[in-house]
Amino acid sequence: MDFEWTEEQRMIREMVKKFTDQEVRPLAAEIDKKKEVPQALIRKAAENGLTGIAIPEAYGGSGFGEIGYCIMMEELSHGCASFAITIAAHQSIGCMPILLDGTEEQKQQFLVPMAQGEKLGAFALTEPGAGSDAGAIRTTAVEDGDGFVINGSKIWITNGGIADVVILYAANDAAKGPRGGISAFIVPTDTPGFSVGTIEEKMGIRGSNTAELIFEEMRIPRSQVLGKVGEGFRNAMATLDYGRLGLGAAALGASKEMLRLSITHANERKQFGRPLADQQIIQFYLAEMGARIYAMESMVYRTATMADRGERFSRESAMVKYLCTDWQDWIVDKAMQIHGGMGYMTHMPIERFYRDSRINRIFEGTNEIQHIVIARELLKKGEY
Amino acid sequence: MNIIVCMKQVPDTAARIKIKSDGKGIETSGLSYVVNPYDEYAVEEALRLKEKVGGEVVVISLGPDRTTEAIRTCLAMGADRGIHLKDPAFEEADPFVTAQLLARVISGMEYDLILCGKQAVDDNACFVGPALAEYLGIPQATVITKLALAEDAKSVTVEREVEGGREVLHLPLPALVTAQKGLNEPRYASLPGIMKAKKKEIKAVDAAALGVSADALKQKVETVTLSPAPERTAGKIVPGEPAQAVKELVRLLKEEAKAL
Numbered sequence: 001m002d003f004e005w006t007e008e009q010r011m012i013r014e015m016v017k018k019f020t021d022q023e024v025r026p027l028a029a030e031i032d033k034k035k036e037v038p039q040a041l042i043r044k045a046a047e048n049g050l051t052g053i054a055i056p057e058a059y060g061g062s063g064f065g066e067i068g069y070c071i072m073m074e075e076l077s078h079g080c081a082s083f084a085i086t087i088a089a090h091q092s093i094g095c096m097p098i099l100l101d102g103t104e105e106q107k108q109q110f111l112v113p114m115a116q117g118e119k120l121g122a123f124a125l126t127e128p129g130a131g132s133d134a135g136a137i138r139t140t141a142v143e144d145g146d147g148f149v150i151n152g153s154k155i156w157i158t159n160g161g162i163a164d165v166v167i168l169y170a171a172n173d174a175a176k177g178p179r180g181g182i183s184a185f186i187v188p189t190d191t192p193g194f195s196v197g198t199i200e201e202k203m204g205i206r207g208s209n210t211a212e213l214i215f216e217e218m219r220i221p222r223s224q225v226l227g228k229v230g231e232g233f234r235n236a237m238a239t240l241d242y243g244r245l246g247l248g249a250a251a252l253g254a255s256k257e258m259l260r261l262s263i264t265h266a267n268e269r270k271q272f273g274r275p276l277a278d279q280q281i282i283q284f285y286l287a288e289m290g291a292r293i294y295a296m297e298s299m300v301y302r303t304a305t306m307a308d309r310g311e312r313f314s315r316e317s318a319m320v321k322y323l324c325t326d327w328q329d330w331i332v333d334k335a336m337q338i339h340g341g342m343g344y345m346t347h348m349p350i351e352r353f354y355r356d357s358r359i360n361r362i363f364e365g366t367n368e369i370q371h372i373v374i375a376r377e378l379l380k381k382g383e384y
Numbered sequence: 385m386n387i388i389v390c391m392k393q394v395p396d397t398a399a400r401i402k403i404k405s406d407g408k409g410i411e412t413s414g415l416s417y418v419v420n421p422y423d424e425y426a427v428e429e430a431l432r433l434k435e436k437v438g439g440e441v442v443v444i445s446l447g448p449d450r451t452t453e454a455i456r457t458c459l460a461m462g463a464d465r466g467i468h469l470k471d472p473a474f475e476e477a478d479p480f481v482t483a484q485l486l487a488r489v490i491s492g493m494e495y496d497l498i499l500c501g502k503q504a505v506d507d508n509a510c511f512v513g514p515a516l517a518e519y520l521g522i523p524q525a526t527v528i529t530k531l532a533l534a535e536d537a538k539s540v541t542v543e544r545e546v547e548g549g550r551e552v553l554h555l556p557l558p559a560l561v562t563a564q565k566g567l568n569e570p571r572y573a574s575l576p577g578i579m580k581a582k583k584k585e586i587k588a589v590d591a592a593a594l595g596v597s598a599d600a601l602k603q604k605v606e607t608v609t610l611s612p613a614p615e616r617t618a619g620k621i622v623p624g625e626p627a628q629a630v631k632e633l634v635r636l637l638k639e640e641a642k643a644l
Contacts, residue, residue: 007453011578019572049575062575
């Protein structure tokens with residue numbers, strides 16, 4: 001076992017940290033307020049390869065795999081969750097379905113421009129009646145000649161209103177349910193019959209675009225079916241393994257930022273004539289934050305190496321998602337407690353991190369669903 | 385056009401620096417290192433020239449093993465190859481020795497322009513660039529904020545900061561210039577760039593390869609002692625009505641700070 005970062009990995013961290021310090025963090029409060037990530041920032045991220053870090057070089061990316069991706073997510077999450085999630089939804093669940101199951105033609109046509117950031121991606125699974133029960137989707141795909149006609153709608157789709165390519169999951173045979181009845185489609189958003197509905201107002205990650213998507217008699221040629229007809233659900237679940245791992249990395253980065261700010265504040269803020277850091281209870285909070293971050297970091301990168309070795313990591317990714325996002329919430333709460341009134345005011349970033357972190361326990365499978373995944377795997381195996 | 389950039393790896397500017405107990409150096413354990421920020425302007429300018437007229441950008445750095453990472457970062461920005469002056473005997477090199485070693489390796493190379501940062505932010509010596517130009521016997525311009533290559537690519541016109549104004553100089557090539565903030569906005573070592581940099585050459589050069597004697601490597605400057613900068617004291621707030629407060633401020637500036 002070798003836990004040493006490679007030279008490239010250190011360089012990736014250095015580069016994304018610099019990008020975050022110079023380009024992202026200064027805009028974070030405004031992104032939250034204006035509820036929008038500037039196009040110029042997404043373009044700059046694309047120019048520097050942030051839109052395709054995990055995608056192989058042959059398909060327009062940099063080929064740094066999941067370890068590289070997690071380092072990037074971690075560093076971006078020090079600055080702005082809205083922006084980090086925009087990049088994550090694009091790459092980890094927007095590009096990944098094509099990388100996993102796309103044909104060579106599909107990869108060249110869609111994945112290359114996506115990895116290069118010319119086209120932004122999104123992942124459309126959730127429906128009004130199908131959240132955690134993703135198998136219950138009602139959007140239909142009816143075979144018709146050389147393609148499919150799709151009708152229905154999706155909700156809460158990250159990047160939905162700004163994406164150029166949407167990976168859409170629709171029921172080709174509702175009776176069959178998730179096993180055999182759901183197919184994945186590559187949908188350019190300029191396809192006739194595609195439209196964007198409500199853009200949601202949210203508690204946190206307000207700069208991230210969350211949209212309703214509507215499909216009316218939308219024709220998709222057979223060449224844009226992703227993987228085999230009826231095997232879309234498996235593609236969605238495999239994709240979410242990556243998404244959940246990335247969320248763990250995002251939670252880790254945000255947690256480190258909270259600890260960093262908390263240490264600075266505890267050293268600088270004086271009460272009763274001495275710094276807060278002299279108070280034992282504050283030291284205990286910092287110690288607990290540090291210990292949890294160490295565990296989070298360990299599990300994120302151990303799981304990322306499993307992914308890069310091509311091993312199955314569904315159970316591990318569920319564990320990462322559940323624990324990291326749960327602990328992120330705990331850590332950001334303690335950071336606010338340490339900052340007191342200052343943390344509650346909007347001129348400090350703490351309250352924004354507090355609002356931004358909450359969604360992580362909910363999306364890409366609630367943490368309750370992660371428990372189901374973990375338990376199912378454990379019961380199947382009969383031991384750890 | 386053959387362009388050489390001399391780069392130094394320095395402690396991260398945000399790092400907390402601790403002085404070693406012997407008072408002659410700094411604690412290096414746990415310290416993270418970066419490309420000297422002024423050298424980034426030099427790399428960027430070199431890359432822009434290359435993009436304009438073609439040629440090669442070679443980055444040269446002297447330092448221990450960890451320095452390859454900084455060289456690699458420059459390669460990821462777009463430089464073509466690196467030369468790493470690396471030898472246990474170089475570890476105590478002062479700016480004087482560094483300039484001599486750089487001159488030794490560069491004098492065996494083809495070059496039109498050498499770019500350095502105006503100073504390294506660790507020891508702030510501002511020595512290596514100018515000394516290197518002297519050893520090579522080529523014209524130099526320091527602290528430049530603008531550089532324009534002549535049509536025939538045989539000379540450069542540069543602007544440099546001088547007290548209260550700017551100076552415009554014309555230098556025949558080959559020449560050496562040192563870069564000041566404002567020269568350009570350095571690009572990032574992009575992620576695809578980092579991937580490409582893996583395949584680029586970094587040639588290690590040691591004392592034997594340079595043919596330098598132990599005597600030549602002797603420090604000319606001895607560090608007597610290092611001490612931390614005094615902690616900044618809190619500012620003073622002058623209370624009261626503006627008109628009164630300004631009077632008091634002027635009095636303090638005159639009598640206490642003796643700034644007026």
